[in-house]
Amino acid sequence: MESRLLFLPYGSKALIIKFDKPSISQIEILSRLSFRDYIASFFKKDLEDLVLTSDSLTIFFKNITNINSIKKNLLEAYNIILFKRNDFKYKHWEIPVCFENNFSSDLLKYFNNDESKTKNYVKKICELELTVQFYGFLPGFCYLIGLPRSMQLKRKVEPTLKVRKGSLAIGGGYAGIYPQSSPGGWHVIGITPTVFFHPKRDPNCFASIGDKFSFKKISIDEYEKASKQSFKKKLPSFNIFNVKD
Amino acid sequence: MSKIKIIEPGFFSTIQDIGRTGYRHKGVPLSGPMDKMAFKFAHKLVGNDYQKCLIETTLKGPTLIIEGKTKLAYSGAPMDVYLNKDKMPINKPFECNLGDIVKFGNCHSGVRTYISFRGGLKVSPVLGSSSYYYPVTKKKILEKGDEFFIDGKSDNVNYDLNDITEDYYLTDNLNVSKGPDWDTISSDIKERLFKNYFTIGINDRMGYHLEGDDKLKNRIHLNSSAIFPGTIQLTPKGVLLVSMADCQVTGGYPRVLILDGFSMSILAQKRRGEIIYFEMN
Numbered sequence: 001m002e003s004r005l006l007f008l009p010y011g012s013k014a015l016i017i018k019f020d021k022p023s024i025s026q027i028e029i030l031s032r033l034s035f036r037d038y039i040a041s042f043f044k045k046d047l048e049d050l051v052l053t054s055d056s057l058t059i060f061f062k063n064i065t066n067i068n069s070i071k072k073n074l075l076e077a078y079n080i081i082l083f084k085r086n087d088f089k090y091k092h093w094e095i096p097v098c099f100e101n102n103f104s105s106d107l108l109k110y111f112n113n114d115e116s117k118t119k120n121y122v123k124k125i126c127e128l129e130l131t132v133q134f135y136g137f138l139p140g141f142c143y144l145i146g147l148p149r150s151m152q153l154k155r156k157v158e159p160t161l162k163v164r165k166g167s168l169a170i171g172g173g174y175a176g177i178y179p180q181s182s183p184g185g186w187h188v189i190g191i192t193p194t195v196f197f198h199p200k201r202d203p204n205c206f207a208s209i210g211d212k213f214s215f216k217k218i219s220i221d222e223y224e225k226a227s228k229q230s231f232k233k234k235l236p237s238f239n240i241f242n243v244k245d
Numbered sequence: 246m247s248k249i250k251i252i253e254p255g256f257f258s259t260i261q262d263i264g265r266t267g268y269r270h271k272g273v274p275l276s277g278p279m280d281k282m283a284f285k286f287a288h289k290l291v292g293n294d295y296q297k298c299l300i301e302t303t304l305k306g307p308t309l310i311i312e313g314k315t316k317l318a319y320s321g322a323p324m325d326v327y328l329n330k331d332k333m334p335i336n337k338p339f340e341c342n343l344g345d346i347v348k349f350g351n352c353h354s355g356v357r358t359y360i361s362f363r364g365g366l367k368v369s370p371v372l373g374s375s376s377y378y379y380p381v382t383k384k385k386i387l388e389k390g391d392e393f394f395i396d397g398k399s400d401n402v403n404y405d406l407n408d409i410t411e412d413y414y415l416t417d418n419l420n421v422s423k424g425p426d427w428d429t430i431s432s433d434i435k436e437r438l439f440k441n442y443f444t445i446g447i448n449d450r451m452g453y454h455l456e457g458d459d460k461l462k463n464r465i466h467l468n469s470s471a472i473f474p475g476t477i478q479l480t481p482k483g484v485l486l487v488s489m490a491d492c493q494v495t496g497g498y499p500r501v502l503i504l505d506g507f508s509m510s511i512l513a514q515k516r517r518g519e520i521i522y523f524e525m526n
Contacts, residue, residue: 008425011503014473016425022468049269051471053495058471060269135272136469136495139381143469179272180380197271199371199381205271 005078007071012064013048017074022054024145026131027243030088030210032057035081042073052209053134054143091238092129092212095177097168097190098223106160106169106187110153122217124151125189130175130213140179140197140205144213147173159185166191166227168215190215193226195234206235247313247395249362254387255349257303259450260366261359263295265374265381269494275474276376279450279490279513280357281506283321286409287361290318290338294399297365298375300387302358306349307387311341315395316363322355322514323411335411338363355414355514367394378491414514417442419504422526424476426499429465434479437461438502442520443485451492453512455485455521469497475509477502487512 006018023029036050036057048060099122111117128151130144137143153170163169163184168177171186178184179196197205207213218226226234261284264277278284278301285295293299300307306324318338319326326333327348333339341347352358368375371382379385427435437458446454461483471494472478478486478498487504488496489512504512505526515521 010425010471010500011422011473011475014471016470048266051270051494053470054468056468056470060471060473134469134495135270137272137493139268139271139273141272204268204273204372 013061015059017057019055088243093236093238096218097192097215099190100220103191104189107189132211144175153187156185195231198231247315249309251391253308255307256305258387259377261301261376262298274491276378280510282510283359287320287359289404291363294402298368299361305351308348311345319360321358322352324352325350362395364395364397367396414511419508421502424500424502429499445519453487469495472496475504
């Protein structure tokens with residue numbers, strides 16, 4: 001298990017805690033998440049925000065903060081969290097995705113119009129369980145890990161100017177869903193009616209870091225019908241699980 | 246209650262307050278004014294606190310009709326501003342009455358002008374802020390026919406800035422400090438950042454591209470990590486990418502430099518083709 005941390009000051013109000021490698025398992029993500037929660041409860045009102053990514057956790061303070069005086073506390077807390085046996089709760093979400101029509105045209109292109117390869121890829125992605133590693137890029141855009149090496153697709157050389165809202169896409173070792181229309185360099189393989197970010201919904205993003213996703217194939221009719229529903233009705237179904245490390 | 250109505254929106258005018266904090270972990274940018282200094286000064290001139298909403302304009306300002314009575318001031322990039330037929334000076338508040346038309350023209354130089362009304366514009370907040378950022382907010386820019394009430398008061402505000410001069414943004418020097426990934430770049434690149442000038446390339450509220458030195462090309466690979474406005478990343482092609490108010494919350498290029506607040510205000514007033522130099526703080 002990891003234990004080394006690197007502290008990088010970032011301006012006068014932020015501190016980056018760099019882990020020695022990107023998280024590669026759900027347990028690793030969940031234990032970094034409990035480190036994040038510890039920091040949140042330790043600094044409380046002095047905090048502006050905490051941003052966890054694949055190999056870093058950035059602490060944003062409201063005011064200028066002396067980083068040196070808190071390093072020791074953070075290291076101690078990290079070691080306690082690492083060596084404590086943890087019992088984590090997470091949600092497993094089932095995301096409906098339509099792979100029909102042109103929604104997987106990027107995939108077909110990637111496989112040089114080989115339809116059986118494309119079909120096989122779609123079949124395999126529906127058998128996977130992916131984990132939310134972090135949020136970034138756009139409001140509600142989550143980076144999902146867990147793609148086997150054989151299913152990783154090298155990013156496009158030239159980004160597409162408009163990727164549709166709800167597009168499920170693959171970029172390198174990551175899968176992600178575009179919560180809004182945007183330019184993007186990932187290969188679109190399907191589309192979901194699920195709303196991944198809504199400023200008026202509580203919570204704005206239904207999934208937490210560490211949650212699992214799997215994809216359920218739906219038809220174009222089902223996609224279009226679900227798209228017409230209000231954002232509140234478009235929450236996917238989920239189950240709650242416990243995991244021990 | 247007094248009200249303003251937009252007759253002409255200008256080129257790219259938005260509503261801004263001090264910004265949207267606390268939602269970075271969900272991928273929501275901070276937003277807020279591009280030139281924070283001019284924003285604060287416009288508010289100060291009419292006695293507002295910094296939480297209030299005002300109009301940020303880009304290159305060309307709006308035309309408004311005043312319904313009621315208000316005091317307004319503009320700061321930042323200078324432009325021809327008319328209250329009915331009278332030309333109104335920058336950085337000096339003036340009173341408006343029912344039916345007055347205020348016309349903001351084109352910037353003479355600079356890019357962004359801040360128009361503040363005493364009491365502030367009433368705009369419903371989304372996630373704690375009224376700053377426009379589509380699609381978090383329904384609106385992206387001001388449009389013809391938009392109406393805003395002017396409301397609220399500010400008591401005993403402690404202003405943290407002195408009066409600004411009209412030409413504060415005319416310098417080419419930007420003050421920077423080392424970014425968290427400074428040590429990932431070669432000593433040659435480090436030197437080059439301060440030896441050469443850079444030319445402003447494409448830019449918007451998300452960021453500015455600075456170009457001009459082919460030798461900054463590199464093959465540094467990092468994982469995405471948090472970034473905040475003012476951070477300067479170095480892309481593999483050797484372009485410097487300055488994150489501004491609407492920047493993404495994470496970035497994957499080395500964060501080599503950080504602009505100080507005053508220099509961010511200066512950069513927000515620079516146009517494509519202008520040049521800048523870096524100076525280490």
